[in-house]
Amino acid sequence: MIYVVGCNHGIQPRDEDWLGGDWQEAKAQKAAFAGLIERIIQQGEIQFVGEEWGLPDITTACELAETNQVPWVNINTSAEDLDRLGIPQDYVKESFSEAQKRNWHRQREQVMLGRLKENWGEASNALAICGFEHMEPLAGLLRMDGVAAETVDYRKMDWYRPGVFSEDP
Numbered sequence: 001m002i003y004v005v006g007c008n009h010g011i012q013p014r015d016e017d018w019l020g021g022d023w024q025e026a027k028a029q030k031a032a033f034a035g036l037i038e039r040i041i042q043q044g045e046i047q048f049v050g051e052e053w054g055l056p057d058i059t060t061a062c063e064l065a066e067t068n069q070v071p072w073v074n075i076n077t078s079a080e081d082l083d084r085l086g087i088p089q090d091y092v093k094e095s096f097s098e099a100q101k102r103n104w105h106r107q108r109e110q111v112m113l114g115r116l117k118e119n120w121g122e123a124s125n126a127l128a129i130c131g132f133e134h135m136e137p138l139a140g141l142l143r144m145d146g147v148a149a150e151t152v153d154y155r156k157m158d159w160y161r162p163g164v165f166s167e168d169p
Helices: 023-043 060-067 079-085 098-119 132-144
Strands: 002-007 048-051 072-074 126-131 149-153
Touching (some): 023 126, 126 132, 132 149
Parallel strands (some): 002 126, 048 072
């Protein structure tokens, strides 16, 4: 089983200097997110964690994987991947059409899938963490590959409040 957790990238960093807007609410949501990841690792008997992450900061999931002695790998597309695929570096924030952005998201999800498959080895239970826009498509790709995949969307959980992080829907 692979659990695909969608997230807002602002919730991922371990450190509090990433808190935005209402810092008390952001701090509370980051703590709840950490609890969610810890529960999935423990209860799901996770043996591998892949996370879409592109900054030098340590993420909560990376720290929890290390604490639980579970391999962690960054599954994000690198700048080199984007160049090779002909995807503009900062396409999400630029003025491209929604169709172009969707197409580029789907291409990036193929890279994420490849990174997961390259790195999970013999793991029977894994955790993938990615942006909300990638959650369902990535889970779908995994299922098409014959992998049991379950999505986890914390926006449906009691602790979630929209608008706390800048990228919140």
